[in-house]
Amino acid sequence: MTGASVISAAATAFGPQPDTEVHELAFRAAWEAIRAIDLDPARIGMAFAGHAYQGPCFGQKALMRMGLSGLPIINVENACASGATAVTLATQAIRAGACDIALALGAEKLTTPGGGFLPIVADDLDSSMGRVMPAAFAMQAQLHMARYGTTREQMAMVAVKNRANALANPRCHLKKAVTLDDVLSSPTIADPLTRLSCCPVSDGAAAVILARDSIARQFTAHPIRIAASVLVSGARTPHGIVDDKSEMSIRAARLAYEAAGIAPADVDLCEMHDPFTIAEIIHYEDLGFCAPGEGGRFIAEGRSAIGGDVAVSPSGGLLAKGHPLGATGVAQIAEIFWQLRGEAGRCQVPGARVGLAHTVGGGVSKLEAGACGVHLLVA
C-alpha cells in the first residue's frame, strides 16, 4: 500500500498568547512548515485541521491567510486527540490516493475561554457534578496507589523529569525546573494531584506536512516514515467509574505495534499524553514499556529518562511544554520528526530511530466516550 512520510513540521511556542488570535497561531505554524521546504502551497491536496473549541471553519480561516482556501479543508474534533485525528486523516488521504501531499494542522487557544477548567457540556452529568478532569485523574491515581503501591513521590518524579526536559525546549510553556518537594508541597487540586502535577493552560499551534513515500525525497533528504497511524474510540473507563489503565491506549498501541511490526522495546522515544503525572505512569503500562502496576517503579528507576529504556516526553510533554488541545497531537508528531532527524537540539535523544506519539481524549466517565491516537514513526 502507498505509505506516507512526514516531510516538514513546525510549531509555535506554547503558552499564553492572549493577544494573538488562534487562526493567526495556526497560520504561523502552517506557513513555517511550508516555507521550511520551499513548498508551493498549491501542491497541498487536502488539509485537516484539529481543534476542540475554536468555532466553525477554523482551518479555512487559518489557511486563507496564505491564499490557500481552494483545497478540501476538513475540520476535525476528537477532544484531546483532535490533533492526532488530523494526522491520521492526512495519512489516510495519501494512502487513498486522494492527494500526494497533505497538511495536518492543530491549534487551540485555551486562555480565551477563561483559562480555567475546560467548558462543561450542558448534558455532561459527571462534569457538572464536579468530576472534571483533575478529579477524574485523581481517582485514577488513588486506585493505582491502592492497587500497586504507587507513591506520591513516584508521581511527582514525572513532573520533575518533564519540567527538566522542558528546559531544553524553546517552545515550552513552563521554563522552570522543579524539585520533588516543590511538586509535593504545591497546593492540592484533587488529592493526590497538586498544582504542579497538572498541565498548564496553554495556547499554541502546530503543523506537519505529509507526502506520499515515493515522492517524499523530492522535498527533503530525510523524510520520516509513518509506520502506523491508529485511531480508536471508546470509553475512558469502560470497566466502571474509575480504572487504573486506559483501555483505549492499550488497544490503539497494540494495533499500531502490529501494523508497524515494531515492539515496545524498539521505541526510542515517546511523546506521551501526560496532562497529569499519574497519566504518564499509567501509560507506561498501557503502551507496553513496563508491566501493569510497575509504572511507579519505571519512573523511579530512571527508565523513562533520556538515556533510559525509552525517553518519554523529551520535549517536556503536556506537563511542561503545555497542552493546547488541538495542537498537542500534531506537535507530538513534529517533535518526533525533529528527533528522528537529529534536529531536536538540546532535547535530542541520541541515536533515536523509532518514535511513538500517544494522545487520548474525551469525557471522564464510562458514559463519555473519547478517542485515542497512536502513531509510530521511523527514521
Place this chain on the structure above:
Amino acid sequence: MTGASVISAAATAFGPQPDTEVHELAFRAAWEAIRAIDLDPARIGMAFAGHAYQGPCFGQKALMRMGLSGLPIINVENACASGATAVTLATQAIRAGACDIALALGAEKLTTPGGGFLPIVADDLDSSMGRVMPAAFAMQAQLHMARYGTTREQMAMVAVKNRANALANPRCHLKKAVTLDDVLSSPTIADPLTRLSCCPVSDGAAAVILARDSIARQFTAHPIRIAASVLVSGARTPHGIVDDKSEMSIRAARLAYEAAGIAPADVDLCEMHDPFTIAEIIHYEDLGFCAPGEGGRFIAEGRSAIGGDVAVSPSGGLLAKGHPLGATGVAQIAEIFWQLRGEAGRCQVPGARVGLAHTVGGGVSKLEAGACGVHLLVA
C-alpha cells in the same frame, strides 16, 4: 480505483425536537440505517460524524448507545457542509482501503442555542456588524435582481415549489403549502427576503452506510454508486463584498461532473442547498442547469419542478424540509438513495437514475472561508 456505494440510509423527521437530545437523534438515525439491512454494527470500520455546534466527541456519544464506540470515530465540521464532509471522508476511507464499510452520520439541534440566528463567532466582524446569513443572502438577491432582472415573484416561486414538494415528505419540518402571495406578503427579514423565503430552525439527524462496491450487493440488491464525492473550500464571495454566484459551488460541481463523466443535463434530481429562495436560483446557474442570469426564468418556466429538466429538492429542500446543519448533507444523500431506488414514496421522481447533492457553508464574507460538497450518485 475501489469505489463506494450507499447500501443503507435513514433520517429522523426534521423539525423542533426540544425534548430529545442531539445524541439520541443521531443514534436513532444510525440505528435505523443499520437495522434496515440487518448489519452487524461491528462490521462498520470507521464512522464520520458531521455537526457544527454540538460539542466534543459528538459521534462517540451517539454511537456508544449501540455499544459501537471502539472503532475510529471522527467528528467533522464544515459549517453547513459538515454532513457532506462526513460523506466525503467515508467515501475516501473506503477508497483508501481503510475499511470496507463506513458510516456517515450528521445531526444538529438548532432549537437549543435559542432557535434564532446562528451563534456569532467572537472575531467575526461581519456578523457582529449585522451581516448575518439572511442579510448576506439578501445582498446576493439584490445584486441578482439588478444584474439579471430576477424578480421577487421568481424567488417566491422557489418557496412555493419546495413547500409543495414537502407535503409528500413525511420527514419535513414545514407541512403546509404556501402561495406566491403568502411568500411575498410575509414579514420582511432582509429585503427582498421575507420570512417564508428563509429556511426554518430545525433539529434532526441522518445516517448513510457506505460499502466497498465489490461487496455492496451482499447487503442490498440495489446499492447506489457514489460516482463523485467532491469537497472544496473557498470564500463565499471571493470577488468582493457580494457576488451573484457561488464560486465554490461552480468549482465543486465542475470537479464532480468531470470525475463522474456526467453532464448537468444527465442529472434527474438535485437536492440543493436552498437556505433562502435566492440561493436556489443562483445554484441552478452554478451547477450548470441553466446559464448565468437565467435562474429566475428557470424556476418560472417550471424546469426545476418534478417533471421538469431536473427535479430540484423534491424532498422539500432546506426551505421546507428544514436545515439542521450537520444533518443536512447526509440527509440529502439519503433522499437521493431512496429516489434512485424508487423508494421515495409520494416524493418520487419518475425514472430517476442520476442524483446530485449540493451543500455549501461557511462565513458570509470574503474574509470568512467555508466549504462546498457535491456528490453525484448513480442507480
